Amino acid sequence: MQDRNLVIAGSGVAGLSAAVYAARADLDPLVLEGDEPGGQLTLTTDVENYLGFPEGVGGTELVQRGKAQARQFGATFQRGSIESVELGQTHKTLSLSTGEQIRTAALIVATGASARWVGAENEAELMGYGVSTCATCDGAFHRGDDVLVVGGGDSAMEEALFLAKFADSVTVVHRREELRASEIMAARVRDLEDISIRWNTELQTIHGSQDEGVTGATLVSHPDGHPTEKAAESVASERVDVGGVFYGIGHTPNTGFLDGTAVARDEDGYVRTETDETGRVTTETTVEGVFAAGDVADPTYRQAITAAGTGSMAALDAEAYLDTLDQTERLAEDAPA
Numbered sequence: 001m002q003d004r005n006l007v008i009a010g011s012g013v014a015g016l017s018a019a020v021y022a023a024r025a026d027l028d029p030l031v032l033e034g035d036e037p038g039g040q041l042t043l044t045t046d047v048e049n050y051l052g053f054p055e056g057v058g059g060t061e062l063v064q065r066g067k068a069q070a071r072q073f074g075a076t077f078q079r080g081s082i083e084s085v086e087l088g089q090t091h092k093t094l095s096l097s098t099g100e101q102i103r104t105a106a107l108i109v110a111t112g113a114s115a116r117w118v119g120a121e122n123e124a125e126l127m128g129y130g131v132s133t134c135a136t137c138d139g140a141f142h143r144g145d146d147v148l149v150v151g152g153g154d155s156a157m158e159e160a161l162f163l164a165k166f167a168d169s170v171t172v173v174h175r176r177e178e179l180r181a182s183e184i185m186a187a188r189v190r191d192l193e194d195i196s197i198r199w200n201t202e203l204q205t206i207h208g209s210q211d212e213g214v215t216g217a218t219l220v221s222h223p224d225g226h227p228t229e230k231a232a233e234s235v236a237s238e239r240v241d242v243g244g245v246f247y248g249i250g251h252t253p254n255t256g257f258l259d260g261t262a263v264a265r266d267e268d269g270y271v272r273t274e275t276d277e278t279g280r281v282t283t284e285t286t287v288e289g290v291f292a293a294g295d296v297a298d299p300t301y302r303q304a305i306t307a308a309g310t311g312s313m314a315a316l317d318a319e320a321y322l323d324t325l326d327q328t329e330r331l332a333e334d335a336p337a
C-alpha cells in the first residue's frame, strides 16, 4: 500500500491545475490519470476561449503542456482510476482499477464527466463501428458519408462543424425546435450549407452491423417535440441512409466510485461543494479532506478555464487542510524543498 498526503484523481485541466499548484506548494501530489488521460480536452480540436491563446490552442497540446508544467514542479503521474474508496476520518483508502491500494490524507476529485448515450436501439453494438461520441476522434473515417449528429447544444454544433469538413452532408437531429447552443456556435452551423437541422426529431434505431458499420437510422418526429415521449401512433417515423451517427448530448459526471460514501452529490451525480461560514464558495465536499474540482462538480459552466480555476482552488483548500493535520495524521513527507 502506497501512502500519500495528496492524491488528485483525474488528469484533465482541473486535475492538472490542482497538480501544478500542489506541486509548487511542495505537497508531492500523485495524479491518477483515470480512464481518459487528459480529460475531455483531448477529444476536442482547437480551444479558442482559453485565456492567453489569441490564436487558439489544440486541446491535446493544452493538456500536454499542463502535464509538463505539473511534472516540472514535482507532481507524479500514475495510470489507473479509482474503483472504490473508504473515506475514514483522517485517512482515505483508494482501491484502483489496477488492483493497487493507496492511502492518502487528502483527495481531490477531478474525475470530470463522460459523454452521454442516447439510448437508441443497437447503439451499444455499433458504438465504435460508426456510432461515436467524439467527432474529432472519428470524423475522418466518414469522408463522403452522410452523417447524423444528435443534440442541440454547443457540443452537437461543434461536432457538426467538424464533421462538415469530411462528410458529404451533416444532419443535426434535435428533439425540440430551439437550440440550446450559444448564438455564435448556432450561427456558424446555420451559415454552413452542408449542415441541416431536423427539428422535433429523435433517433430511435441505428441500423448496420459491426462488419458493415452504420448503414442507416430510424428517426421519429412530432410537431410538439420530444417524440419518443409521445404516443407511438402520433409519431412520424422515417428511415434514413447514413454512414455515421455522432452523439453530442452532454455528459454524466464520473462519480460512481463515490457510491456508498458520505460525499454529497446532486440528482445527476455531480459532487456538491460547500460554502464556508461566510457563504463563499470552496471546493470542500461534505467529507473532510475530500475536495472536488472541474466538471465533476460543475453542471453549469463546464469550461476548461473554470475547471483550471477550481483545480487551483482545490489545491489551495487541500493545502490549508493538510496544514491542520498533525504529523501522525499526515501519511508522507512533503517534497524536499
Ligand code: NAP
Pocket (backbone or CB within 6 Å): 117, 118, 150, 151, 152, 153, 154, 155, 156, 158, 175, 176, 179, 180, 181, 182, 202, 248, 249, 250, 251, 300, 301, 302, 303
Ligand atoms: P448541453 O448544453 O447540456 O446540451 C445537450 C443537448 O443534447 C441539448 O440540446 C439536449 O436537448 C440534448 N439532449 C440531451 N439528452 C438527450 C437525449 N437523450 N436525446 C436527445 N437529445 C438529448 O451539453 P453540451 O452541448 O455538451 O454543452 C455543455 C457545456 O459545455 C455548455 O455550457 C456548453 O456551452 C459548453 N461547450 C462549449 C463549447 C464551445 O464553446 N466550443 C463546446 C462544447 C461544449 P434539450 O436542449 O432539449 O435539453
